[in-house]
Amino acid sequence: MSLEWRLAWRNVWRNPRRTGLTVSATVFAVALLVLMSALSTGMWEKIIDDSVSMGSGHVTLTGPNYLEERTLEQYTYLDAPLATRLGENPAIAGYAPRVNAFGLLSDADVTRGVMVIGVDPELEKSVSSLPDRIKSGRFLEKGKNREVVLGGRLAEILGVKIGDQVLLYSVAYSLESAYDLFSVAGIMHLPDPALDRGLALISLADAQAFFVYGNRISEVAIRVREADHSASLAEQLGSSLDPEKIEAHPWPEVMPDLAQTVVIDKLGMYLMLAILVIVVAFGIFNTILMAVLERKREFGVVLALGLRPRAIFRIVYLESILLAGVGLTLGLLVAIPLVLYLQANPIPITNSEEMAAAFEMVGTDPVIYAKLIANNPILSALTILLVALLAALYPAIRASQGKPVDVLRSL
Amino acid sequence: MTETTPILQAIGVRKTYETRGVETQALSEIDLSVAEGEFTALAGPSGSGKTTLLNLMGALDIPTQGEIRLDGENLGNLTPAELSRRRLHKLGFIFQAYNLIPVFSAAENIEFVMELQGVPHEERRTRALELLESVDLAGLGDKRPLEMSGGQQQRVAVARALASRPRIILADEPTANLDSKTAIRLLDLMLELNRSQTTTFLFSSHDPLVLERARRRVWLRDGVIDRVEGGAAA
Numbered sequence: 001m002s003l004e005w006r007l008a009w010r011n012v013w014r015n016p017r018r019t020g021l022t023v024s025a026t027v028f029a030v031a032l033l034v035l036m037s038a039l040s041t042g043m044w045e046k047i048i049d050d051s052v053s054m055g056s057g058h059v060t061l062t063g064p065n066y067l068e069e070r071t072l073e074q075y076t077y078l079d080a081p082l083a084t085r086l087g088e089n090p091a092i093a094g095y096a097p098r099v100n101a102f103g104l105l106s107d108a109d110v111t112r113g114v115m116v117i118g119v120d121p122e123l124e125k126s127v128s129s130l131p132d133r134i135k136s137g138r139f140l141e142k143g144k145n146r147e148v149v150l151g152g153r154l155a156e157i158l159g160v161k162i163g164d165q166v167l168l169y170s171v172a173y174s175l176e177s178a179y180d181l182f183s184v185a186g187i188m189h190l191p192d193p194a195l196d197r198g199l200a201l202i203s204l205a206d207a208q209a210f211f212v213y214g215n216r217i218s219e220v221a222i223r224v225r226e227a228d229h230s231a232s233l234a235e236q237l238g239s240s241l242d243p244e245k246i247e248a249h250p251w252p253e254v255m256p257d258l259a260q261t262v263v264i265d266k267l268g269m270y271l272m273l274a275i276l277v278i279v280v281a282f283g284i285f286n287t288i289l290m291a292v293l294e295r296k297r298e299f300g301v302v303l304a305l306g307l308r309p310r311a312i313f314r315i316v317y318l319e320s321i322l323l324a325g326v327g328l329t330l331g332l333l334v335a336i337p338l339v340l341y342l343q344a345n346p347i348p349i350t351n352s353e354e355m356a357a358a359f360e361m362v363g364t365d366p367v368i369y370a371k372l373i374a375n376n377p378i379l380s381a382l383t384i385l386l387v388a389l390l391a392a393l394y395p396a397i398r399a400s401q402g403k404p405v406d407v408l409r410s411l
Numbered sequence: 412m413t414e415t416t417p418i419l420q421a422i423g424v425r426k427t428y429e430t431r432g433v434e435t436q437a438l439s440e441i442d443l444s445v446a447e448g449e450f451t452a453l454a455g456p457s458g459s460g461k462t463t464l465l466n467l468m469g470a471l472d473i474p475t476q477g478e479i480r481l482d483g484e485n486l487g488n489l490t491p492a493e494l495s496r497r498r499l500h501k502l503g504f505i506f507q508a509y510n511l512i513p514v515f516s517a518a519e520n521i522e523f524v525m526e527l528q529g530v531p532h533e534e535r536r537t538r539a540l541e542l543l544e545s546v547d548l549a550g551l552g553d554k555r556p557l558e559m560s561g562g563q564q565q566r567v568a569v570a571r572a573l574a575s576r577p578r579i580i581l582a583d584e585p586t587a588n589l590d591s592k593t594a595i596r597l598l599d600l601m602l603e604l605n606r607s608q609t610t611t612f613l614f615s616s617h618d619p620l621v622l623e624r625a626r627r628r629v630w631l632r633d634g635v636i637d638r639v640e641g642g643a644a645a
Contacts (some may be wrong), residue, residue: 007514
């Protein structure tokens with residue numbers, strides 16, 4: 001070990017209590033940085049996944065201007081060549097064409113406005129979690145006509161159960177009135193309360209017939225294998241399709257509110273973490289500055305003996321790096337196993353209805369997920385190291401600028 | 412008669428300090444040569460300028476006027492880094508308050524300057540142990556300064572000063588914090604080193620124990636050399 005490293009390491013442990021406190025604060029900060037980042041990543045990944053799997057997929061193909069208007073007027077087609085291309089694209093896990101419209105659903109005395117989605121019962125399973133959300137009855141089946149699957153609260157409001165018939169009213173693409181009876185085949189439980197009280201699924205074939213839509217569709221929902229590749233896939237598909245007929249949108253364009261919420265929540269988290277990092281910075285700054293001030297005489301002596309001022313600057317910096325490094329290593333050793341445990345064992349929220357309701361408000365199950373991505377601990381470590389380097393700058397300059405004669409004169 | 416070569420020379424040295432616009436003259440018109448093998452003390456009452464002169468001759472400070480020459484080289488022409496190198500290779504220091512590095516053992520303190528000089532590990536360890544033996548501290552190499560008495564620490568400081576094989580050792584009030592018995596042992600040790608190894612010593616002290624052993628005493632008063640007593644080399 002070089003002289004500078006040896007001096008720095010021993011000086012770090014010269015005041016074990018002070019070093020212990022600073023290291024503990026760093027361990028706490030690093031652990032919290034990694035844990036909170038992992039919880040945020042896990043939570044938002046789950047929310048986004050739930051949203052895309054109950055919404056329009058990671059990538060959505062629509063007719064021109066569909067996102068602005070969202071009516072039957074903005075349509076597109078899923079022809080055989082496009083279906084083949086989507087099916088053969090290795091980045092795509094599944095795709096499903098849909099018809100989206102609005103209507104009124106009635107049972108004897110109660111009428112509710114609903115969002116009607118026509119889905120292909122088979123293809124939908126590869127894209128959406130809706131088929132898995134059935135709490136009674138069953139999902140739509142290919143070849144069975146005039147069946148409807150309802151959100152749980154919608155079924156409650158309408159007072160219907162499996163096998164009951166409901167009347168669907170709407171305006172068809174041809175602007176004629178459309179109405180028909182549908183049999184309730186299944187009832188879902190959807191974590192998003194808005195969907196749970198306002199979603200009705202019918203088969204794609206029924207929707208195209210009901211809305212007199214021919215073989216038009218509103219959108220093709222695409223599920224990608226890697227969520228991070230949504231934007232690149234949308235760009236790739238968009239550049240190869242005729243923009244006059246079809247557009248490709250990544251999920252943030254389709255669900256801008258969710259995308260914005262993610263950004264705002266992350267900003268809030270970063271702000272909190274920044275405050276934490278500043279507290280750690282002051283801890284390291286205080287420790288290093290005190291250590292430097294206490295050793296003013298020592299620095300004067302070693303300068304007199306022939307140590308270069310630059311070496312003293314390096315020694316003080318090394319002390320800061322070592323101090324942060326020890327805290328960082330211990331912090332990661334605490335945080336990473338904890339995050340991996342939480343990742344393998346998500347925590348269901350069972351004892352707080354308020355908290356569970358808060359999760360449902362954002363349309364996801366009340367379960368705490370954590371996800372460790374390499375960037376989180378790496379960025380946390382780099383942040384703490386950067387903070388240590390910045391915090392040591394002033395003490396290091398101060399230590400290296402002392403003149404031996406000034407120190408010796410004051411002895 | 413052998414002509415003695417001056418190691419250190421002060422030529423027309425003046426040193427003034429300015430504090431809040433008030434100029435204080437610490438030294439004036441100092442001419443002094445220290446030759447190889449000398450055992451010389453700068454003497455005088457507090458505030459007479461002896462420590463200031465020692466600092467100037469030790470390349471720790473620069474004169475306001477005049478020259479300090481180390482082996483004929485004018486230190487005023489050197490950069491701070493070059494001054495560092497001259498201190499490392501040509502000068503040894505002993506301070507009043509011992510000033511050992513507390514996180515290093517006695518042996519490591521002695522090795523410190525040798526490590527700065529780039530002496531290989533084995534060689535510097537061997538020399539550190541030899542030096543500890545020469546200052547009667549054999550077997551205490553692993554002790555930290557705080558585990559040693561004041562006299563033992565100052566002897567480690569002497570060994571550290573010798574470690575770099577300097578041209579001259581400058582000692583600022585080396586006995587000030589020691590009891591008389593320990594001070595006598597330390598001074599006798601330095602005298603022995605001066606006699607046996609021709610190690611040159613320049614003291615700043617008003618301790619009679621130092622002054623009665625110094626072969627030359629340069630008395631300072633109010634920043635000027637008042638008188639010089641005794642001869643030069645042994």
